[in-house]
Amino acid sequence: MKSILALLALFITLPVAAAQLTVELDHASKTWQTAELLKHPDAQTVRIVEDVSYKRDMTYHAVPMAVLLPGLDPQSHLQAVALDGFAAELAAAPLLEKRGARAWLAVEDPAHPWPALAPGKPSAGPFYLVWTDPQAGHISPEQWPFQVAAIKQLKSVAERFPALLPDPKLAGDDPINQGFALFQKNCLACHRLNGAGDAQVGPDLNIPYNPTEYFGGDFLKRYIRDPQSLRHWPQAKMPGFAASVLPDNELDLLVGYLKHMAGRKQHP
Structure with missing residues (x-):
């Protein structure tokens, strides 16, 4: 038992590794690496007030979701799939907005990992969909998927x-x-x-x-x-x-x- 606990403790303290995000649209598909997104020309620092997952103000290096979904029709439907099986159903239109409630893909830097969501838990990384001014778009907590691994264009629910x-x-x-x-x-x-x-x-x-x-x-x-x-x-x-x-x-x-x-x- 002690050896198992020691291994778990080691796993929790291991440095965050680089990851990849797959974006699959009907007309295009791309796999982004952490380093690419951190260096993306549209990436910037965003401050999130009362972050849904961390329950406090947070600051992230993030890319506007709109630039990661080129050519997407606002009437389309997307699904964000997380590492733990969470599957957020997302209308495309809010993700493409450039004013009001605005969606961002926060990117966890392996050199500067985010805090754990709770004791013994991982962080919200490697990728986390966050919103600035979410009240302007009536954005629900389920539209803040964390530990995102893939974003897919699908038919409607x-x-x-x-x-x-x-x-x-x-x-x-x-x-x-x-x-x-x-x-x-x-x-x-x-x-x-x-x-x-x-x-x-x-x-x-x-x-x-x-x-x-x-x-x-x-x-x-x-x-x-x-x-x-x-x-x-x-x-x-x-x-x-x-x-x-x-x-x-x-x-x-x-x-x-x-x-x-x-x-x-x-x-x-």
Whole structure:
């Protein structure tokens, strides 16, 4: 046991190694090395106020996401895949913005590694999608993927995973469909539903049971707001969704979608 602990301690203290990021678009593909991105002509120092992952102000050497996605149609859909299986579904348009809420790829310099996310944990590197002025674009915590390994252009979530779709008889602007859009933005990075999705972090939200089936009263909404207030354990990964990120009316829509899907179970 002592030898295992010693090896773990050594691993945690090892210097950060250079890494690579693959960007796969329909019309182009490129693999970036850490050194290339650190020397990119558009790279600059950015200060992030109240960083989502570190919970404090941070400063990074970063490249605007827009310059790493040349020729991408704003209507396109992307997925950022992290080393731990987190798969953030991202609309292209916000990533291409050059004013207001602006997306940056923060690049960890092996010579100046970032701090650990928590004791015994790695940093947010090697690549981390961060935002300046995120309030201007209503950017959610799930749009801040860290430990990113690849960014891929994919078909929309609805096209790839029909098992996630609400009843097709519903109008496009029905509250259930609005809730589905919020589910994609806030939940699909970690969770699957009906076995559908690419994430490998959290449990399926419909099979075998939907959370609306076992959370009574307002406990599901309370759990989404602050998971640790209902289920506290050190290894928990689910972040809380404050009202500033997910307003009460949007939380109601999200829960409405989940309740609707409890009646549309599809076993994978």
